[in-house]
Amino acid sequence: MNKKNPPPITPTDSENSAENPKLGRAEVNRRSFLKNSMVAGAAVTAGAGMLGGLPSALAQEGHEHITRGDAALLRFAAAAEILETDFWVQYNELAGVQDDEVPGGSGNSLYAAALASVDDDNGQYIHDNTDDEFTHQNFLNAYLESKGFPSVDLERFRTLAGSEASGSSGKPRLTNLMQLTLDTSWYTRYRSDDHNPDLDPNFVFPQAVPDLFHGQHPAIPRTDADTTDPNFLQCIANTALFHFPTIEQGGNSLYPAMAQRATSVEVLRI
Secondary structure (H helix, E strand, C coil): CCCCCCCCCCCCHHHHHHHCHHHHHHHHHHHHHHHHHHHHHHHHHHHHHHHCCCCCHHHCCCCCCCCHHHHHHHHHHHHHHHHHHHHHHHHHHHHCCCCCCCCCCCCCHHHHHHHHCCCCCHHHHHHHHHHHHHHHHHHHHHHHHHCCCCCCCCHHHCCECCCCCCCCCCCCECCCCCCECCCCCHHHHCCCCCCCCCCCCCCCCCCCCHHHHCCCECCCCCCHHHHCCHHHHHHHHHHHHHHHHHHHHCHHHHHHHHHCCCCCHHHHHC
16 A cells, blocks of 8 residues: 655665664664564464464464454455545546556646645556555455455445546545545654653654644545635645545554454465
């Protein structure tokens, strides 16, 4: 789901160690700590599964069938992917690269230009995310069917009106991108010197953009009237740009929590 960017160029470990011996030892100790923690965590998880008499994904390898609980986890994930697809389709119709790979809309040049003014790669980013989400939902549903479980179909809930701006297909939607209230605290969670979300989960981190956390804001033009004022259109585009990572970071804690409840290694991998 995420756009893949090249890793930043950083000094090598040997260079860091040469310039700062303490840094070199710290890096080694940090790696050792992480490695040992992972091993210990795996051992505890396996032990808990055996001692508690509960099935553990670490002990379930190569089973042809999956449990109803594992299927429920995958159905939840499939539903989430379908909703994400609906987000990205709406963005792609208006501002993504227009081609036969991800058909639907015809593009809105003014809105696309407002997004490109921040990052000229946004059109490709939107297109690729849309394509990815289709493959995710299709794969999960195909896997469920291969195991004898029904696939997820949310079409009966596709009742919301979409954008009427030029470029939109005008078809009904599952999600509403024209009335968003965004939680942008994800941006500040790992930038705080005094609080850690993993160690202090009840701390309320500040919003990166407080105004987006109050009221309802359009992330796509509702009609062509929204594209006539360049300043207002840029505000719409900026809302979308904060919504993009808000979508993606939503699963950062959800999926790991769900993974702990999987009893099949195959389901865990998926």
